[in-house]
Amino acid sequence: MTELSPARFSEQAAAALKDAALQRALGNMRIGFIEKRRKAADKLPEFEALRDEGVAIKNHTLAHLDLYLEAYEKKAVEAGGQVHWARDAGEARQIVLRICRDAGARTVTKGKSMIGEEMHLNPFLEANDIEPVETDLGEYIIQLRHETPSHIIAPAIHVNKDQVADAFREHHTALPPDRPLDEGPDLLAEARTELRERFIEADVGITGANFLIAETGSSIIVTNEGNGDLTQILPRVHIVLASLEKVVPTLEDATTLMRLLARSATGQEMSVYTTVSTGPRRAGDPDGPEEYHVILLDNGRSALYGTEFQEVFRCIRCGACLNHCPVYGAIGGHAYGTVYPGPIGKVLSPALMGIDKAGKLPNASSFCGRCEEVCPMRIPLPKLMRHWREEEYDRKLNPAAVRWGLGLWAWAVRRPALYRFGARFAIAGMAFLGRRRGHLKALPMAGGWTAHRNLPAPQGGTFHDLWRKRKSTRRRTDR
Amino acid sequence: MPDSPTVALFVTCLVDLFRPSVGFAAVKLLEQAGCTVEAPSAQACCGQPGYNSGDRKSAQAIAKGVIAAFEGYDYVVAPSGSCGGMIAKHYPELFAGDPAWQARAEALAAKTHELISYLVDVRGMTAVESRLDAVCTYHDSCSSLREMKVKAQPRRLLQSVEGLALRELETPEVCCGFGGAFCVKYPDISNAMVADKTADIAQTGADTVLAGDLGCLMNIAGKLSRDGSAIRAWHVAEVLAGVEAPPIAQAETPGGGSGGRP
Amino acid sequence: MNSREAILGDLRQKLNRPADGGAGAQAVAERLSAHRRNLIPQRGQLDRAGRIDLFEDYAAGADATVARVSSAEAVPAAVADFLKAHNLPANLVRAPDADLDTVPWESQPTLTLEARKAEEPDAASVTAAFGAVAETGTLVLVSGDDSPTTLNFLPENHIVVLWADRISGDYEAQWSALRDRYGEGALPRTVNLVTGPSRSADIEQTIQLGAHGPRRLHIVIVDERP
Known part of the structure; x- marks a missing residue:
């Protein structure tokens, strides 16, 4: 399998459109998530006001991020935690490796973490003879299939039941090969049993963080399965991977964001498990980790502070922008070739990878604006995509033909009389060609349009020419 | 505002070139709603293609032309939410940091409407x-x-x-x-x-x-x-x-x- | 320069922070100590009876089952009923919690209880809730020497005894109660907010209960004060 890359977005998207199994899966998603979010939001009269408050909380925190990170660190250390700072993914990987080595770890269980994906942690651990075991059911399935997540909250949304069964038969070789695996419950029960053993044998558990609380030095994870909890309470060592912008001031502030998160993501009132973890187990605690580490990862983010892109750090990773995006709905997550797909990925990926590498993504939007409409944190995603397009244009990274065409267009439309003079001929020609059918099936240089649709033929004559004639006729009759 | 406002029709390039009948329909409806309609000839495009392609400078240059051509009328009406939105929502943003033009952009934005909502919301049709x-x-x-x-x-x-x-x-x-x-x-x-x-x-x-x-x-x-x-x-x-x-x-x-x- | 200083230094520069933190430092300190409440949905702002009903509605909406009893005396029978209804064995592992000690477990001679943390293959556990939030039907469970967290996650069946007085309308009241018990800016190792039993929709977007945590969550609400 060729590695997915944002540079090959168009080819990957074309392949996704032809993938019948993927198209079926995306069909389910488009109905499910959207309807559920709408119902949950409608059921809470304060939902829109909570969005405004959430935005204000995040804006305040981001404006004082340095101070809140220091405050967070102080409290986390007071509670017995160890806080590590990493400038980039490589540094974060080394910190994880050192902690794992110190713990003599051979097996590491992992709760779902987008930062872990960003760090490409699993291949690194494997290369260092440490076995990472993804424990979120969706993440586990795609780990068996050697894939990356295709959705930030539903990583295996592209996989169907039969494909899950195939992966289980291939990897769970100790079980009878003829066992029934046709139905969801069979699959779930098997995964539960298999993973239960892995939870118990793990030496280190790694989770992400939905929020860090400056007031208490806590990390919060939100899950539905409880895998993130078994990941952190059974092994001796718990490592939390978090990016800088996860910190919020207080439990009350996190609560406001929690009131938005599940409703926006899955339409639940609340996810099943919201777990607030503070330091390692306390004296007398019968269970819980003996060590608690938090890795704070920058990975290119601080370069965006103080710029217009800072707004993207309000993101709480609910996935609503993916669920409502017609482009994501058409092609799924893998086609983007990046850790973060969908509208949020179109804004975040160029920041993490460089606009020269991920430039196709912010261009692949019809600017329909539905992402911004549902984003609980009101991130102006289309505007930020447009800013990336501006950066691309200013750095002359887009194709010469596009730049040339835009230049010619801009030159012409600033000269309306000349523009209309030229347009008159083009329009007359197209109107003539399309006069019998009312449309054209093909036209030179319009292949992007006519590959899939006919081009409606012009009626003949521009509005302004006809308008001028009509006015002079009117004047004559008025006289 | 006079009871018979003068409305400048922003025709939009697609209507101008492909379907003038939409423009004439707009004129007819606006006249039925008691407006005097003009279609300033110094118009071609709102600048959106450049704006959305990252060519902010071209978009600004085009927008300046549109602002100058349309700011003298009581209202600007477009038979399109897209071109209307460009003027009403994006022009002010386009001139952020340029107070003189931003003020003119905002003034124009405030009186720019999509056709049908103008007829219903402003003219009470x-x-x-x-x-x-x-x-x-x-x-x-x-x-x-x-x-x-x-x-x-x-x-x-x-x-x-x-x-x-x-x-x-x-x-x-x-x-x-x-x-x-x-x-x-x-x-x-x-x-x-x-x-x-x-x-x-x-x-x-x-x-x-x-x-x-x-x-x-x-x-x-x-x-x-x-x-x-x-x-x-x-x-x-x-x-x-x-x-x-x-x-x-x-x-x-x-x-x-x-x-x-x- | 180490990474911590590099990252913080970069942020300070981008955010125009003076060396001493300036006015921002004071604003942050005040905000942290004030832990002001933000907008609280009206939904949970009810009297005691209303809160209990609302909690029950939302917990049930999240696929938990709820039994209401008038006093601790009735808890063992409620637990036995739940086990019987699901054909579960009568041996339970329970939190060594003082409130659970007030329950006369011996009134149901078939029940056997062990007070310890959970281990494989425990089938059912009983714990006591620190509190609950009516707004979303959410339990608040805290870790401690008397309440092992494994009891909340390892067994397939989790029974939680909840004294009705501890049901608040909103989360904010629970945070206040936690501050009262553990002190300002301090929390136990784990606070679990639990809304219904474990589930996953990772296979074809179809919700299935009992992914890794409990398949069943049974809440016994006790009306009288502990």
Whole structure:
């Protein structure tokens, strides 16, 4: 399998459109998530006001991020935690490796973490003879299939039941090969049993963080399965991977964001498990980790502070922008070739990878604006995509033909009389060609349009020419 | 504001070049609503293609021309949520950091409206005198819906069209895949989106699809036509004004007939 | 320069922070100590009876089952009923919690209880809730020497005894109660907010209960004060 890359977005998207199994899966998603979010939001009269408050909380925190990170660190250390700072993914990987080595770890269980994906942690651990075991059911399935997540909250949304069964038969070789695996419950029960053993044998558990609380030095994870909890309470060592912008001031502030998160993501009132973890187990605690580490990862983010892109750090990773995006709905997550797909990925990926590498993504939007409409944190995603397009244009990274065409267009439309003079001929020609059918099936240089649709033929004559004639006729009759 | 305001029609480049009948329909409706209509000749495009392609400087240069040509009128009205949205929502943003032009952009933005919402919300129009025997469905363009808050207004006026029944799409808030340059830059994705849209249109059982933006309509009608569908497409203004024009992407049916007359 | 200083230094520069933190430092300190409440939905702002009903509605909406009893005396029978209804064995592992000690477990001679943390293959556990939030039907469970967290996650069946007085309308009241018990800016190792039993929709977007945590969550609400 060729590695997915944002540079090959168009080819990957074309392949996704032809993938019948993927198209079926995306069909389910488009109905499910959207309807559920709408119902949950409608059921809470304060939902829109909570969005405004959430935005204000995040804006305040981001404006004082340095101070809140220091405050967070102080409290986390007071509670017995160890806080590590990493400038980039490589540094974060080394910190994880050192902690794992110190713990003599051979097996590491992992709760779902987008930062872990960003760090490409699993291949690194494997290369260092440490076995990472993804424990979120969706993440586990795609780990068996050697894939990356295709959705930030539903990583295996592209996989169907039969494909899950195939992966289980291939990897769970100790079980009878003829066992029934046709139905969801069979699959779930098997995964539960298999993973239960892995939870118990793990030496280190790694989770992400939905929020860090400056007031208490806590990390919060939100899950539905409880895998993130078994990941952190059974092994001796718990490592939390978090990016800088996860910190919020207080439990009350996190609560406001929690009131938005599940409703926006899955339409639940609340996810099943919201777990607030503070330091390692306390004296007398019968269970819980003996060590608690938090890795704070920058990975290119601080370069965006103080710029217009800072707004993207309000993101709480609910996935609503993916669920409502017609482009994501058409092609799924893998086609983007990046850790973060969908509208949020179109804004975040160029920041993490460089606009020269991920430039196709912010261009692949019809600017329909539905992402911004549902984003609980009101991130102006289309505007930020447009800013990336501006950066691309200013750095002359887009194709010469596009730049040339835009230049010619801009030159012409600033000269309306000349523009209309030229347009008159083009329009007359197209109107003539399309006069019998009312449309054209093909036209030179319009292949992007006519590959899939006919081009409606012009009626003949521009509005302004006809308008001028009509006015002079009117004047004559008025006289 | 005078009771007979002078409205400058921002024709939009697609209407100017492809479908002048939409412009004349807009003029007719505005005149019915008591407006004096002018169509300043110093207009071509609102600058959106450059703006959305990252060419901010060109967009600014074009916008300055539009502002200068239109700021002297009582209102600016466009038969498009997209071009109207560009002027009303994006021009002020385009001149952020340039106080003199930003003030002029904001002043223009404040009096710029999408056609149907202008007729209903500003001019108080509640009904039209028009007839079309058709079962219609209505496609909300994304910019009309989200930037210009147009949703109920066209439906309200359509209710007064004799012989017209309206059936809603299952997913009326989903983009048709036009997106300006998007549809030619990413034709496969755009095609998947418009195919979903035409399927939704077909499942309503409507024989006619209406919308307030010619970009969406050319996309939708072009797809319907390629697929050999008999569903007709018109700009909503054409139907409300009762102007005569064959459906978009279809030829005049021999002997007139229902296909040729909204 | 180490990474911590590099990252913080970069942020300070981008955010125009003076060396001493300036006015921002004071604003942050005040905000942290004030832990002001933000907008609280009206939904949970009810009297005691209303809160209990609302909690029950939302917990049930999240697929938990709820039994209401008038006093601790009735808890063992409620637990036995739940086990019987699901054909579960009558041996339970329970939290060594003082409130659970007030329950006369011996009144149901078939029940056997062991007070310890959970281990494989325990089938059912009983714990006591620190509190609950009516707004979303959410339990608040805290870790401690008397309440092992494994009891909340390892067994397939989790029974939680909840004294009705501890049901608040909103989360904010629970945070206040936690501050009262553990002190300002301090929390136990784990606070679990639990809304219904474990689930996953990762296979074809179909919700299935009992992914890794409990398949069943049974809440016994006790009306009287502990």
